Amino acid sequence: MKGYAGSILRVNLATGQISKEPTPAEMARDYLGGRGFGIYQLFKEVPKGADALGPQNKLIISTGPLSGMLIPGGGKCDWTTKSPLTGGYASASMGGHFTAEMKYAGYDSIILEGVSPKPVYLLIEDGKVQLLDAAHLWGKGAFDVEVEFKHKYGEEYQIAAIGPGGENLVLYACINHDFGRQAGRGGVGAVMGSKKLKAIVVRGTKSVEVADPEGYRKAGMALYKACKDAEGLAEWTRYGTTVVTSWCDEVGALPTRNFSAGSFEGGEKIYGQTMRKEIVITDKGCFGCPCPCGKYSHMKRYGTYVEGPEYETIGLMGSNLGIADIQAVGEANRLADDLGVDTISAGNCVAWAMECYEKGILTKEDTDGLELKFGNIEATFALIKNIAHRQGKLGNLLADGVKRAAEKIGKGSERFAIQVKGMEQSGYATHSATSMLLAYMTCDVGAHHNRAWAITYDLQVGRSLVVPEKVARVIWLQNFRPMFDVLGACRLQWVELSIDRDLYVPAMEAITGIHRTWEDMEAVGNRIWNLTRLFWMRENEDFGRSWDQPSPRFFEEPPKTGATAGQITSYEDVQRLLDMYYEQRGWDNNGLPTPATLEKLNLAQIAS
Amino acid sequence: MPATIKAYGMLKTYLHGQNEASVEHGLTIRQALAVLGIPSELVAFVIVNDEQKSKDYCLQDADIVKVMAVMGGG
Ligand code: SF4
Numbered sequence: 032m033k034g035y036a037g038s039i040l041r042v043n044l045a046t047g048q049i050s051k052e053p054t055p056a057e058m059a060r061d062y063l064g065g066r067g068f069g070i071y072q073l074f075k076e077v078p079k080g081a082d083a084l085g086p087q088n089k090l091i092i093s094t095g096p097l098s099g100m101l102i103p104g105g106g107k108c109d110w111t112t113k114s115p116l117t118g119g120y121a122s123a124s125m126g127g128h129f130t131a132e133m134k135y136a137g138y139d140s141i142i143l144e145g146v147s148p149k150p151v152y153l154l155i156e157d158g159k160v161q162l163l164d165a166a167h168l169w170g171k172g173a174f175d176v177e178v179e180f181k182h183k184y185g186e187e188y189q190i191a192a193i194g195p196g197g198e199n200l201v202l203y204a205c206i207n208h209d210f211g212r213q214a215g216r217g218g219v220g221a222v223m224g225s226k227k228l229k230a231i232v233v234r235g236t237k238s239v240e241v242a243d244p245e246g247y248r249k250a251g252m253a254l255y256k257a258c259k260d261a262e263g264l265a266e267w268t269r270y271g272t273t274v275v276t277s278w279c280d281e282v283g284a285l286p287t288r289n290f291s292a293g294s295f296e297g298g299e300k301i302y303g304q305t306m307r308k309e310i311v312i313t314d315k316g317c318f319g320c321p322c323p324c325g326k327y328s329h330m331k332r333y334g335t336y337v338e339g340p341e342y343e344t345i346g347l348m349g350s351n352l353g354i355a356d357i358q359a360v361g362e363a364n365r366l367a368d369d370l371g372v373d374t375i376s377a378g379n380c381v382a383w384a385m386e387c388y389e390k391g392i393l394t395k396e397d398t399d400g401l402e403l404k405f406g407n408i409e410a411t412f413a414l415i416k417n418i419a420h421r422q423g424k425l426g427n428l429l430a431d432g433v434k435r436a437a438e439k440i441g442k443g444s445e446r447f448a449i450q451v452k453g454m455e456q457s458g459y460a461t462h463s464a465t466s467m468l469l470a471y472m473t474c475d476v477g478a479h480h481n482r483a484w485a486i487t488y489d490l491q492v493g494r495s496l497v498v499p500e501k502v503a504r505v506i507w508l509q510n511f512r513p514m515f516d517v518l519g520a521c522r523l524q525w526v527e528l529s530i531d532r533d534l535y536v537p538a539m540e541a542i543t544g545i546h547r548t549w550e551d552m553e554a555v556g557n558r559i560w561n562l563t564r565l566f567w568m569r570e571n572e573d574f575g576r577s578w579d580q581p582s583p584r585f586f587e588e589p590p591k592t593g594a595t596a597g598q599i600t601s602y603e604d605v606q607r608l609l610d611m612y613y614e615q616r617g618w619d620n621n622g623l624p625t626p627a628t629l630e631k632l633n634l635a636q637i638a639s
Numbered sequence: 640m641p642a643t644i645k646a647y648g649m650l651k652t653y654l655h656g657q658n659e660a661s662v663e664h665g666l667t668i669r670q671a672l673a674v675l676g677i678p679s680e681l682v683a684f685v686i687v688n689d690e691q692k693s694k695d696y697c698l699q700d701a702d703i704v705k706v707m708a709v710m711g712g713g
Pocket of ligand 1: 105127
């Protein structure tokens with residue numbers, strides 16, 4: 032198989048058994064790679080009802096045909112597992128340089144199974160694979176672990192590690208790599224922690240065979256040229272994802288004080304421009320990227336450094352906590368990364384707790400003495416640490432995610448727990464942006480934006496409209512955008528630099544030897560989307576429409592201030608969106624794929 | 640001398656396929672966008688003579704203004 036490494040590495044943490052098997056050709060044909068390989072193998076191999084933090088769950092890392100290749104941003108891999116946070120499908124994309132080394136070492140997927148009796152790390156040097164003792168690393172922050180391994184093995188070794196958050200099974204613990212890149216969402220770090228696997232260290236020196244070397248060189252160069260010629264290159268490289276902060280504030284999409292509004296009076300203090308001036312010291316990118324969006328920052332007040340904050344963290348740990356201070360946001364980011372908890376989920380949890388505190392639902396007795404008002408920077412730092420260590424009453428409560436926390440505390444706090452399917456919502460306030468709201472409701476991992484970033488479409492066609500065209504747009508984005516996570520490449524060159532997506536077609540063909548149009552690839556995207564839905568259904572007996580509901584805040588409480596003051600999407604419109612969505616997807620009224628849809632997508636067999 | 644507004648990305652469609660247009664100085668960027676029919680809320684970024692400005696910036700003689708569409712945010 033051209034364009035693939037050719038093998039799957041299987042590591043049983045319980046027995047220490049390590050084996051290799053060829054990558055199945057039919058899996059490559061039908062699921063291509065990356066998140067496609069992830070869900071296919073998860074569905075097949077993890078038994079129904081497996082405990083997400085138990086020995087039956089697996090953590091599956093997959094590269095794609097574009098990973099490690101001469102392609103802008105070909106440095107992405109996918110981490111798939113059953114999510115301990117949501118009980119459904121989790122897939123987290125990670126950039127940096129890990130993916131390329133993994134592919135050069137010879138692996139399309141690494142499947143981690145079982146639970147180790149003691150802390151270990153996995154060392155992969157091409158075909159030589161070892162599980163080694165990690166007792167001395169247990170308890171350490173992810174950055175320290177990376178520094179230690181870089182010193183021990185050398186600069187070219189790539190490391191993915193968990194922090195104390197993963198060890199302590201914080202349900203939204205993340206996996207860190209490259210001093211600031213994460214497999215962030217859904218608790219992949221908790222699954223790694225449950226397996227007592229502290230880190231993976233990888234070095235690969237092999238090459239990947241392509242079908243047409245000259246065509247590959249030409250197609251790759253055409254993609255790089257398109258990036259270099261892109262009009263927005265300078266601005267994108269200067270600001271990265273923080274470029275949208277001021278715009279989100281202006282249009283009422285910036286999460287503010289637990290999503291009670293979409294504009295923040297202190298917004299200017301956390302805009303990308305402010306950040307660039309005040310804390311950024313250099314740019315930092317992933318493997319083969321011509322437009323590095325990572326911003327490396329120095330927070331002088333704290334004497335610390337971080338890669339970031341990027342937009343999501345600015346939204347969730349800045350405005351959403353009422354914090355108008357870019358150095359403080361940077362420091363909160365650093366703490367969360369090092370401790371190994373997802374900044375988006377942690378930001379939501381802290382914001383929910385702050386709202387509870389301000390409303391008198393939580394008191395100082397519940398917060399372990401923290402004065403948990405919006406804007407309190409020191410309390411935020413303390414709470415992030417408590418969460419990662421499951422320390423104190425509140426830290427332990429919030430480590431289970433905002434949905435479970437609100438169910439335990441009650442008193443109406445469930446209505447302002449901002450989540451879908453148990454996953455905390457990422458950085459767009461959706462009081463009045465119906466496509467974006469639908470994108471969150473139906474995203475296949477929970478309330479995450481990356482599958483369908485539809486908010487500009489809302490502003491183009493009318494933000495509160497509820498029409499079939501908006502639904503069609505969301506579905507198209509959901510089928511198409513995650514294909515980058517399947518192919519193992521970054522989507523931001525297409526999203527941000529607007530390069531022509533058709534430039535990827537000859538590159539894919541030259542690499543794999545198979546001609547596939549974007550329509551063909553969107554069909555794969557659709558199959559994957561439906562298979563993730565089947566996984567949710569299989570793992571949760573009552574799965575259906577009730578799981579696709581947004582936080583009531585978006586249909587009950589119009590913001591009092593900002594660009595969306597007084598605006599709301601009605602509950603009836605929320606249901607109409609779902610009706611149209613299910614119909615267009617070929618799902619029944621409860622949101623379950625019909626037999627005819629499964630048949631059409633070649634999923635009938637796997638579903639039975 | 641009028642100021643020149645250069646549109647990037649999807650904003651070009653509002654200039655009927657042209658890349659740039661002239662507007663009188665003295666207007667704010669926001670007003671200039673309205674005159675040109677470019678929806679202000681789709682503009683993420685305003686750069687005047689290579690320096691980023693807010694939409695309340697008042698156009699000066701012969702300013703060169705780049706307006707960029709909102710990008711994807713991740
Ligand atoms: S745009 Fe950003 S995320 Fe994408 S490859 Fe480049 S540095 Fe990585």
